[in-house]
Every structure is written in C-alpha cells, then in structure tokens.
Amino acid sequence: MAASESRRSIGVIVALAVALLAVGAATARAAPAVDGEFALSDQPGQLTLGPDGNVWVVFLAGANDLAKVEPDGTVTEYNPADVAGAKGITAGPDGNLWVSQTGGVAKVPPANPNAAQKFTIAAIAGPRGITAGPDGNLWAASGDKVVKIPPANPAANTVYTIAGLNARGIASGTDGRLWVADFGGGRIVSVATDGTPTFHPVGGGPQQVAAGPGGQVAYTNPGANPQVVGRLFQGGSPLSTQTPMADPFGIALAVDGAYWTAQFAAGNLGRLTTGGQYTTLGGLGAGAGPRYLTAGLGGTLWVSLETAKRIARVSGIEPAPPPGPPSPPSPPPGLADTSVSLELRAKRKQRLRRLFVRASCGNEACTIRATGRVKAKPKGSTKRRAADRKAKVKRFKLRRHGARVAAGETKKLRLKLKRKPRRRLERLLHGGARAKATVRVRATDAAGNRSRERLRIRLKH
Numbered sequence: 001m002a003a004s005e006s007r008r009s010i011g012v013i014v015a016l017a018v019a020l021l022a023v024g025a026a027t028a029r030a031a032p033a034v035d036g037e038f039a040l041s042d043q044p045g046q047l048t049l050g051p052d053g054n055v056w057v058v059f060l061a062g063a064n065d066l067a068k069v070e071p072d073g074t075v076t077e078y079n080p081a082d083v084a085g086a087k088g089i090t091a092g093p094d095g096n097l098w099v100s101q102t103g104g105v106a107k108v109p110p111a112n113p114n115a116a117q118k119f120t121i122a123a124i125a126g127p128r129g130i131t132a133g134p135d136g137n138l139w140a141a142s143g144d145k146v147v148k149i150p151p152a153n154p155a156a157n158t159v160y161t162i163a164g165l166n167a168r169g170i171a172s173g174t175d176g177r178l179w180v181a182d183f184g185g186g187r188i189v190s191v192a193t194d195g196t197p198t199f200h201p202v203g204g205g206p207q208q209v210a211a212g213p214g215g216q217v218a219y220t221n222p223g224a225n226p227q228v229v230g231r232l233f234q235g236g237s238p239l240s241t242q243t244p245m246a247d248p249f250g251i252a253l254a255v256d257g258a259y260w261t262a263q264f265a266a267g268n269l270g271r272l273t274t275g276g277q278y279t280t281l282g283g284l285g286a287g288a289g290p291r292y293l294t295a296g297l298g299g300t301l302w303v304s305l306e307t308a309k310r311i312a313r314v315s316g317i318e319p320a321p322p323p324g325p326p327s328p329p330s331p332p333p334g335l336a337d338t339s340v341s342l343e344l345r346a347k348r349k350q351r352l353r354r355l356f357v358r359a360s361c362g363n364e365a366c367t368i369r370a371t372g373r374v375k376a377k378p379k380g381s382t383k384r385r386a387a388d389r390k391a392k393v394k395r396f397k398l399r400r401h402g403a404r405v406a407a408g409e410t411k412k413l414r415l416k417l418k419r420k421p422r423r424r425l426e427r428l429l430h431g432g433a434r435a436k437a438t439v440r441v442r443a444t445d446a447a448g449n450r451s452r453e454r455l456r457i458r459l460k461h
Contacts (some may be wrong), residue, residue: 008295034283036313037305038073044304044311046129046250047290048089048097052110055294055302056097057311058086066099066113069311071297080116082106088130088170092138094151100127100140105154119154123147126338129170129208135193139178146180146191160195169208170250175215175234181206188219190234202230208292210251210259214276218259220248229261229272239270239406241278243270250292254301259319262290262303269293269303269314275363275408284312324339342366342443342451345410349458352417352435357455359403360410361443368405370413372398372439374459376425379432394428396421398437405443415439429461 042062044391050056055069064077066085083106085098104121123145130140138149139140144165148158166184173179178191186208188200205223212218212231221228226244229251247265254260261270267288269281284290289307296302301314341362350356359368374396398415405411417425429435440454 003348004207026295027388032281032301032316033371034281034312035310035315036073037285037288037310038069038075038313040067040075040309040311041077042113043306043309044291045087045306046089046310047294047302048091048311049294049296050097050110050300051091051095053297054110055296055311056108056110057304058089058099060306065212066108068110068113069302071300073311073313075311078165080106080108080114080115082116082118083108085127087127088140090130090132090138092151093132093136096151096243098130098132098138098151100124100130100142102127105130105138105140105149107151107154119149121147121149121154121157123157123159128167129180131170131172133172133178133193134176137193139170139172139191140178141170143167146178146195148193149193149383158195159190160197162189162191162197165189165197168206169219171209171211171217172454173211173215173234174213175279177234179211179217180210181209181219183207183223186223188217188230188232188238198234200232200236202232202240204228206230207249208251212253212254212259214274216274218251218253218272220251220261222249222264229259229270229278231272231274231276237406239276239408241272241276243278248271250304251404252293252295252301254317255299255319256317260293260295261449262293264289264291264306269301277282281314283314285310288312324414342441342453344441344453344455346439346455346457349460351375352422352429352459352461355398355415355437355457355459357413357415357439357441357457358410359405359413359441359443360446361405363407364445365407366405366443366445368411368413368441368443369401370398370401370415370439370441372415372454374398374417374425374435376428376433376435378428379434394425394433398439425459426461429459435459 034112041257043060045058045060047057064079065083066078068076074304086101088100092098106118115252126143128141140147146160164185168181168183180189183205190198193358206221209219228240230238230240246263251261258347259272288305291306301318304313319369346357376394437457
C-alpha cells in the first residue's frame with residue numbers, strides 16, 4: 001500500500017513539473033525577442049510582407065535587386081531585368097509585389113520574380129515609398145509628387161503635385177487617406193484619394209509613417225531636436241515621445257497593436273503604444289544598423305540591418321487582446337452617462353507661490369478649468385469664541401486657470417492669487433496663520449460630457 005501511494009505521489013509531482021515547464025515555455029514564447037539574423041549579399045532597404053507569406057526586401061546596392069526571406073529565415077535573391085534601383089516595396093491589391101524605382105514602378109509576381117514587368121512613370125524621378133491605397137490603387141511618393149497608379153493599367157496614373165513637399169515614407173491610413181512624411185517641410189501630410197492635402201506641422205525632418213487603428217498614424221522624426229516618434233490624427237496636433245540620439249527611422253504596426261521603430265544609431269528597436277507608452281527592445285548584433293521593418297506572420301517582426309547586411313527576426317509578439325464585451329445599452333434620455341475620467345494629483349502641503357495640481361482625462365482629450373478658494377485662520381484663533389473665530393477667518397479667491405489636455409497627457413495647472421490678496425495672505429502665513437486651499441477642477445470632453453473633482457491642500461509660507 002505504501003509503495004503504491006508513493007508511486008502515485010511521484011506521478012503527481014512529475015505531472016505538476018511538466019505543467020509548470022509548459023507554462024514557463026509559454027511565458028518565454030510570449031516575450032518578444034530577436035531570435036535570428038540572416039545574411040544577405042548586400043545592404044537591405046525597405047521590406048514588406050508579401051501575399052505569399054514571405055518577407056520581401058529591396059537592396060540598396062549590389063548585384064541583386066530583391067530578396068525573399070521565408071519564415072524560417074531561408075534567403076533567396078533575385079535580379080529581375082526590369083527592376084533597377086528599387087526604393088519602395090509593397091504588396092499590391094492584385095496579388096503581386098510592386099516596387100517604386102527611378103522613372104516608374106515594377107510589378108513582381110511572387111511565384112516568378114524574374115518575370116517582373118516595369119512601367120515608366122516620369123513623375124517618379126526620385127522614388128521613395130509605395131503603398132496599396134484604400135481605393136484599390138497603388139500610391140507612390142516622389143519629391144513634391146504623390147502618384148495614384150491603377151494596378152491594372154499603370155499608364156493611366158494620376159499625378160498630384162503638393163507645393164513644398166519632399167516626400168519620404170507613405171502609408172495607407174485606416175481613415176481612408178494616404179499619409180506622407182514630408183522630410184523637407186517638417187510636416188506629415190494627409191492626402192485624400194482626390195489628391196487634396198492637409199498639412200500637419202511637426203518640425204524637424206520626419207522620415208517614415210505607419211497607419212494605426214481608428215484613423216491614428218505614427219511617424220518617426222530623426223530630424224527633430226531632440227529626436228522623437230509621434231502620433232497624430234487627421235486635423236489634430238502631434239503627440240511626441242522623445243527618443244534622443246536613437247535615430248528612429250523605419251516604423252510599422254505589429255500584431256500587438258503597437259508601433260515598432262528601427263533605431264539606427266541606438267542599434268535597437270522602439271515600441272510605441274497608441275496611448276504613448278514607449279519601451280525598447282535590444283538583442284541585435286553589434287553594429288547592426290536597423291533601418292526598416294515590417295510585421296510578418298505568426299507574431300513576428302522583420303528588420304533590415306543596413307550596416308550588418310542582414311535581416312533580423314523578432315518572435316513572440318502576441319496579438320492585441322480581443323475587445324471586451326459590448327457596452328450595455330444607452331440609458332434613456334436624461335439618464336445618460338455624462339462623466340469624464342478626470343484624475344487629479346497634488347502634494348498635500350505646498351508653498352503658496354508654487355501651488356499646483358496635475359490633471360488628466362485618461363485616454364480622451366478634454367478641456368480643464370480650475371479655480372478655488374483659500375481660507376486662512378490667524379494664529380491663536382482656535383482659542384476664541386466660535387463667532388469671534390468666524391470673524392477672524394480670511395478668505396481669498398484663486399484665479400481661474402484653463403488648459404487643453406490631450407488624450408493620455410497629464411497637465412500641470414498652476415494656481416495663483418492676484419498680487420494684493422497674495423501679499424495679504426503671505427503676511428498672515430508669516431505671522432503663523434494656518435491656510436488651506438480648496439481647488440475645484442472641471443473637465444469637459446469633445447461631446448460636452450463633464451466631471452468635477454476637488455482637492456484640499458495645506459499652504460505654507
């Protein structure tokens with residue numbers, strides 16, 4: 001009996017150990033990491049996930065023009081007669097790969113790359129990025145021009161000239177627009193499918209742009225000082241995250257719902273969430289020179305290493321969590337939820353001349369209005385009669401302060417008195433009075449919803 005129980009106990013322990021090892025392995029797989037670098041014959045440039053599930057890359061130099069990188073890292077290089085000096089590459093809506101090159105574009109069948117066919121487009125004199133647009137056409141950026149190219153008939157292209165544009169990367173936004181990084185103009189330019197541009201000044205010299213969810217785009221700006229990556233919506237103001245001395249360049253949206261950037265000078269990768277949280281991932285070889293990147297199949301990310309002449313694979317990128325359960329039905333009119341997620345923070349004891357609170361509205365933009373009052377009790381007033389004590393209490397009104405707070409931003413609100421009341425209160429504090437400020441803050445979002453919060457802060461001289 002004892003031996004039988006002992007064997008059962010050992011079996012349970014072994015089963016638990018196997019289960020824990022499996023959990024540990026799953027956890028390890030879930031952490032993104034560089035798990036392979038694959039040699040190329042020369043410097044890689046832009047890359048894309050092809051319609052065949054492989055990653056395709058153009059060469060900046062060397063004898064070959066294209067390389068196919070299979071999910072296991074197997075590399076095959078090609079030198080099609082009709083591809084020369086390719087810069088941009090994308091998967092087209094017709095099941096082919098398309099590259100932009102000096103003087104036009106080329107269609108590349110994934111099954112037979114050497115059968116590529118070029119099409120002359122004089123407007124593409126300085127080729128940059130190319131992407132499949134929201135309208136079923138290809139869109140290429142070149143100098144001060146954005147070119148719409150029907151894949152079935154590239155000769156019927158339409159050229160849109162945008163004054164002052166010095167185009168770099170181009171992306172197809174989830175809002176139905178094309179987005180172009182304007183290096184020379186320090187702008188991100190959105191372009192409607194009829195060619196109408198909208199300019200978003202960001203300063204510096206933006207290089208690449210990527211489309212995100214809900215109409216958001218993100219961009220890299222190594223020409224800014226300090227260098228930044230940024231987020232933007234149509235018609236909105238840019239939200240920048242500093243990446244000093246990193247040289248952020250290529251950018252792509254991965255399966256985890258975050259933007260990943262290739263940081264050439266830092267030799268690593270950056271990860272920027274749609275809400276603005278920024279982290280980095282190392283693991284690339286010394287002197288790698290990451291320049292461009294694209295999302296692959298199976299939670300992978302592929303990075304062109306310009307200096308090392310390699311392609312790196314990052315694995316373990318988990319898909320973004322599925323959306324939560326649907327929201328409950330809207331309440332009847334008059335009972336609607338009109339609150340804003342207002343959060344206030346402040347030190348509980350502050351100097352009068354440095355009085356402030358920090359306010360944020362979570363993941364939505366809002367307008368903040370702050371005001372308040374200060375009560376000061378002269379020294380010794382607590383020992384007097386109640387009526388006498390009430391007469392001695394001095395009250396001061398804080399000046400109103402307003403600010404616009406972006407989604408995910410925390411704004412510092414300075415609160416002040418007018419000069420004469422401030423001097424009176426300072427004299428009271430110097431004489432030993434006790435003072436307390438009651439700060440009231442109101443937040444209003446774009447829909448007109450409101451929330452109110454208040455804080456009490458002790459004041460010192």
